[in-house]
Amino acid sequence: MATEHYKKALEAAIAEFESLGEQRRAIDKRLSEVSESINSLSRLCGLTPNVSVGLTDGCRLVLRNGGLPMTPIEIRDRLAAFGFDMTKYANDLSAIHTVLKRLNHAGEIKFTTRGPGKPAYVWNHQFTAPTV
Numbered sequence: 001m002a003t004e005h006y007k008k009a010l011e012a013a014i015a016e017f018e019s020l021g022e023q024r025r026a027i028d029k030r031l032s033e034v035s036e037s038i039n040s041l042s043r044l045c046g047l048t049p050n051v052s053v054g055l056t057d058g059c060r061l062v063l064r065n066g067g068l069p070m071t072p073i074e075i076r077d078r079l080a081a082f083g084f085d086m087t088k089y090a091n092d093l094s095a096i097h098t099v100l101k102r103l104n105h106a107g108e109i110k111f112t113t114r115g116p117g118k119p120a121y122v123w124n125h126q127f128t129a130p131t132v
Contacts, residue, residue: 058082058084060103061082062078
């Protein structure tokens, strides 16, 4: 009898998880669209959005606030949404991969996957920066 309740609770949790994932994808898509609009409108108004942090700190910011594992492409897109200038990098994804490998090696982030061939990274909430 109790097993049936657990199974129903599990099914409900899985359904909610899938629903939240769909909502997140829809929100991320809309954020990307709005970001593109902001960038286009800013240029039309003669404004240039920019973020004055380095790539490493930008990746930290994105992952710390991301909540779920993110692929390097998602990280790049989120950086662009924040106004981070990626044009100074000949290969933006290569630069992001290098930063992510370094942060993973330092223990600041964790490597995971979101399916076959989909490497992803998530912020390591147990990480404490070394003090000098």
